[in-house]
Amino acid sequence: MQFFLDTANIAEIRAARAWGLLDGVTTNPTLMAREGGDWRAVMRDICREVEGPVSLEAVGETADEFIAMGLDLMRNGPNVVVKIPMTPEGLKAVRVLKSKGVDTNVTLIFSPMQALLAAKAGASFVSPFVGRLDGLSQDGMQLVADIMAILRNYAMDARVIVASVRHPRHVAEAALMGAHVATVPFAVLRQMFDHPLTSAGLETFNKDWAALNG
Numbered sequence: 001m002q003f004f005l006d007t008a009n010i011a012e013i014r015a016a017r018a019w020g021l022l023d024g025v026t027t028n029p030t031l032m033a034r035e036g037g038d039w040r041a042v043m044r045d046i047c048r049e050v051e052g053p054v055s056l057e058a059v060g061e062t063a064d065e066f067i068a069m070g071l072d073l074m075r076n077g078p079n080v081v082v083k084i085p086m087t088p089e090g091l092k093a094v095r096v097l098k099s100k101g102v103d104t105n106v107t108l109i110f111s112p113m114q115a116l117l118a119a120k121a122g123a124s125f126v127s128p129f130v131g132r133l134d135g136l137s138q139d140g141m142q143l144v145a146d147i148m149a150i151l152r153n154y155a156m157d158a159r160v161i162v163a164s165v166r167h168p169r170h171v172a173e174a175a176l177m178g179a180h181v182a183t184v185p186f187a188v189l190r191q192m193f194d195h196p197l198t199s200a201g202l203e204t205f206n207k208d209w210a211a212l213n214g
Ligand code: E4P
Pocket: 006, 026, 027, 028, 107, 127, 129, 131, 132, 163, 164, 165, 183
């Protein structure tokens, strides 16, 4: 399973990379706005820091706008994946970008049908948002299971990025389902290290070691 970091923060990206846990990065306009400053420079820096795929979001309404911005985003590096929202115009853009050899990540997916349409349009990645669905008292992880089953049924190439991750259990369930990627906020990645019994056990070992050594 691949871990992408869901962030536009360079310090977080460097920390995840130092742990050997950084397979890629996903960004969106909200994450870019959180960092502030010159978003073009931030995007360029992220693409330099990361070896794997970096999703940069194209913003617009028409296919032509998504295509133009997508091609512009590609200038940040060979690892750019153009993120496109799940709309009819968005999927038109996905098809054209694919024909130009550009990888795409269709975002804001909340139903199995949306994922099927995106995969048929030629998306390289589809991103179901599990946390936002859970927030509506729906079952985000069931959506991932349904999408995985559909893609398997037809041996489709699109890879599933489990997005809008809120806690480590989302990542564990995604892994059990065989989802290709989880994109996690830095705080969730950090939480994934922890277990109270690990901390308690370590404290005891350190105390006993100190006693043993006078
Ligand atoms: C994924 O690519 C998105 O950027 C992200 O997971 C959105 O999640 P949110 O619900 O935390 O905004």
